[in-house]
Amino acid sequence: MRDLAETARLNDPTRLVAAACLINHAKLKIEDRLVDHLDVIGINEYYGWYDENFDDLYAIGKNSDPDRPVVISETGRMAITRLKARLKACSAKSIWRMFIGGRSIRCKN
DSSP states (O other), X not given: OXXXXXXXXXXXXXXOOEEEOOEETTTTEEOOTTGGGOSEEEEEXXXXXXXXXXXXXHHXXXXXXXXXXXXXXXXXXXXXXXXXXXXXXXXXXXXXXXXXXXOOSOOOO
């Protein structure tokens, strides 16, 4: 995979190289040897659909402490539906604090 990332850069050095990386679910941490060769780390995690505990997703970010952007590159429709339901219980100020402060989603307003 490293060769593929290097080839992509050689062919078009203006574009970022990204790929979905593996998660160690026991440690709640991104653990993939490809990470060192990417500009953007992708994770295909279905929190809110298969796993309703969004706190685990926050823990993955915290435990991984990445030095580059991480995006959820794949998720399911039901994850968005469940996230919206959880956010409805939050005030706009609480939501802002979550996203700016990197807190998990627990609101009572």
